[in-house]
Amino acid sequence: MSAVTPLDFDGLEHKGLLRYLNIDMPLRNMYDFIELSRNGIDKKALLYLGKTIDFDLKALSHVIHISERTIQRYPLSRKLTTEASSKVLQLAKLYAKGEHVFGDLTRFKRWMEHPNIALASKKPKDLLDTTFGFQLLNEELVRIEHGIFA
Template identity: 45%
Template structure:
């Protein structure tokens, strides 16, 4: 038996990237982080640098307010006691591992806003128990990176109309 390999044409290989981009402009995550300018997060390496530098406490508190998290919920996601978080001065730079979680929260919520079309709808979805998460709310999964990943994947399924 002889198999012929299909030769791909240049047109098939060089498809335009625009065909894969979502309709509408994405919501930049840095808008949820007060004080972070668009020019400072142009690439993934810029985001990495921002994470390593840390974020001021006031930026974290602003993020919590924008995504309707209490101080206790934010502290739980970042694996820090709420009392320890309260002790920081507002201008104090919060450590790398906490800044990284805050950046991930901002990225998640801006992605959710993009998929749901509004921040309020996404925040409501995050607080609603879901069968796919064994009756837990998506917000309750944010204490682990695996939980973040599960929510990002579900957002992709929702965006493409694949419901569990």
Template identity: 40%
Template sequence: MAHALTTLNYSLIDDRDIFMLISTVREGIKYASFQTIADKSPFSLTEWSNYLHLSERTFQRYKKEKRTFDPLHSEKILEITLVYNKGVEVFGDQANFDAWLEAKNIALGGIKPKELLDSTFGIGMLRDELTRIEHGVLA
């Protein structure tokens, strides 16, 4: 299951994948699966805790107790994973997309794109911006 989550391609999701995502959210993501995702992302544990609105102490407890994230946190983990994978696809490689995430962006109000990952609305903005970049429409 963890491998499927880290290789999910946003633009290639079909109805079967949507139901798999819904099922994953409902069951919750196990900490070990989250760790696999986190290890492949450029985000620190501090950043993940900010994105998920969980304290670092709570993260440590989840890890120690091998806990499963609740549906809301699981959904946010999947949304971030999907938008990250989409960004890598649009930019052609991880290093280029990681650099874009770190650079202040005028089209996004002069903030770093990664600062938008703490809300569903921000993730949607990033998804829209990646679609514009993909299609050569730069605002």
């Protein structure tokens, strides 16, 4: 067994995650994922993600913890911080997983907008401002994928 393990995209193609950001590059292992976070996701990719998943700038800024006004001032080529880039990648990964589980991006986006009993009657979208929220949503998607409902 090698020290570098492949990224676990829960059965998704690597492009599944990156197509939400309009990025064309291979992700062969966890180190590539870390490097992409460290190198930064640019504003253009962030806006592309927002358009794809129907997040306005206010919603994106809430998830990545950068003010809406600051993002507005960034040129399109400006790279986000490592922390913000990691959040953007988590968001893209979540939506790729959700599209896979629900079989359709539109259905997953609707699920994200409606209060869910399994999530303390909160909208899944409202939990995206913390790492724990992402973890909870990923766990819920795994349960749905395996037919385990609350």
